[in-house]
Amino acid sequence: MGVVRQLRQVSADNDGIDLAFRADVRAGLTQAQKAIPARWFYDATGSALFEDITALPEYYPTRSETDLLQRHAAAIAAAIGPGRAVVELGSGSSTKTPLLLEAIAPAAYVPVDISGDFLRGSAMALAARFPGLPIYPVEADFMQAVDLPREIAALPKLGFFPGSTIGNMVARTAVDLLRNWRGSLGDGSLLLIGVDRIKDVETLIAAYDDPAGVTAAFNLNLLERINRELDGTIPVENFSHRAVWNDIYARIEMHLVAACAMDFQVDGRAYHMAKGETIHSENSHKYGPRDANLLLRAGGWTPLATWDDADPAFALILAEATAFRSAP
Missing domain, CATH: 3.40.50.150 (Vaccinia Virus protein VP39)
Structure with a gap:
């Protein structure tokens, strides 16, 4: 063999949460266009879903x-x-x-x-x-x-x-x-x-919004991870997956769309989202x-x-x- x-492992803070993950989520949820970097999709569940x-x-x-x-x-x-x-x-x-x-x-x-x-x-x-x-x-x-x-x-x-x-x-x-x-x-x-x-565009959209819903589960798992690892109270069931082509930037964008107005906490901090507001979770430039x-x-x-x-x-x-x- x-x-x-x-x-060899990355450094983490005292309660085991990766420092960069915490910082990116905190910063991303306070932006006018909420956004979280795509690299945080890949916990064990997210990695398995991506393989699917x-x-x-x-x-x-x-x-x-x-x-x-x-x-x-x-x-x-x-x-x-x-x-x-x-x-x-x-x-x-x-x-x-x-x-x-x-x-x-x-x-x-x-x-x-x-x-x-x-x-x-x-x-x-x-x-x-x-x-x-x-x-x-x-x-x-x-x-x-x-x-x-x-x-x-x-x-x-x-x-x-x-x-x-x-x-x-x-x-x-x-x-x-x-x-x-x-x-x-x-x-x-x-x-x-x-x-x-x-x-x-049809080929691109289909690749990031499959009818079986695997990509949607992959996207929504980001919220599940935040809840698990950062003591979040995000009502994941109130979000849906959206993939769109942005022709100006030549990229597919993935978003998590709020179905209703909601308040939740992450890492001890309070956040609000309006109905229709999105968390921009991934770009895929071509x-x-x-x-x-x-x-x-x-x-x-x-x-x-x-x-x-x-x-x-x-x-x-x-x-x-x-x-x-x-x-x-």
């Missing part, structure tokens, strides 16, 4: 990206080369990861994810599948600075950021993240990133080819190759760390 090192979403016929991103990894494995491996430490951002259950690991013969694997339970389970499953591969799971919010294990410090690195997770971020946040990971992965590093393409390349360059990465012949349209882009240059 592969070697799984001790799980990826298997839905309407949810094309996982199917399209998996198809690209399978059909272009040889070309991707040739462009990356063997012997790199693969650092996966937001690994979840790592369903696509074996396709990459089988293709490129890595020296180590570092999954970084905010859900420790899923991270631990996926690391053990990969260890059984890849005997001898050192695995160093890190439980952390990859949106923040993350110290990589010292065991991979001397290895060339490949960042793996699948699932078009970069689309959850507004442009400035996406650029900040790409720059942070350019610094963490270091000179000579590569990045393989999944990016969803702009397509017809990118044309030039948009995606510009985003990468702004984040310190130079695009090298693109595989984007999936149906529905999706892209895998390989980029290299742009050399830092001194000011003239």
